[in-house]
Amino acid sequence: MLFRILALPATVAASVISPRSSGTTCENPAVRKEWRTLSTDERNSYISAVKCLATKPSMLGLNTTLYDDFPYVHNALNDDIHFVASFLPWHRYFVHIYEQTLKDCGYTGVAAYWDWTLDSDDTSKSSIWDPITGVGGNGSPEKTVQIGWSTYKCVVDGPFKDLVPAYVTNTYQPHCLRRTFNNGTEQIGNMLSEAYTPDAVAKINALTDYVNFHNKLEGGPHGAIHSAVAGDMMPATSPNGKFSEDPETRTNAYGGIKTQSRPGQPAPAEATLDDILPMAKLAKDIPVRDVMSTQTDLLCYTY
């Protein structure tokens, strides 16, 4: 998925807003699985469904594929959904829509995620990059693509080596799937893993203030993994948004800035649970409060 590093906004005090009095239930939540715990059949089924998306027409009326709708919408809304309060609920809903769309393409399994902490000892050697059991490896210097002024390395092995993503921005620009493992330098090194060791992530999960939690998560492990894999990032879901260790008090903890803060502009409004998550026609726009719990009819999943 496309990602651009943005400046962190000034921290704004969190407000805890009264919870939703909801009658919805979720009797049989889907249990999302870490990639390595999927069986061979489950992995193959997931990969086939992702490839299937790339054979179906856009649901947005674009001339590109259903697969491309996701990076397209993510990029189109980039400034509305990053470094703002709605970062977590928006991405939670986005992953849900992605999961539903995979099901429409024949996937019968649960959403898969990659637990980065398991690989933080040596991320570049992770089995997630295996050409057979994973999603293929680092880009190769043998096959590159020129985009603008830059040259990028293409993924040449694994199930997505022939994928042709259409967008880098929102302009049609078909290209190979790109990855350039890095440590913030020319070196692969430890791929910025200090930001997503089990210890680093546990410290963030222990934060009880929503704004602090969200800023540290987005700016820390989330930003590090995007930067360290680089290129187009990987077409898999991720386990962001797990702020549920203490559901009684934390499920409806929400607050912070509604829009990005910009120098010279008035201070952004305070975010509320009634704010609408824009989905740019990918799905229905819904209020933040509808995705604060994963145990509802709408989402109905757990980890």
Ligand SMILES: [Cu+2]
């Ligand atoms: Cu994003």
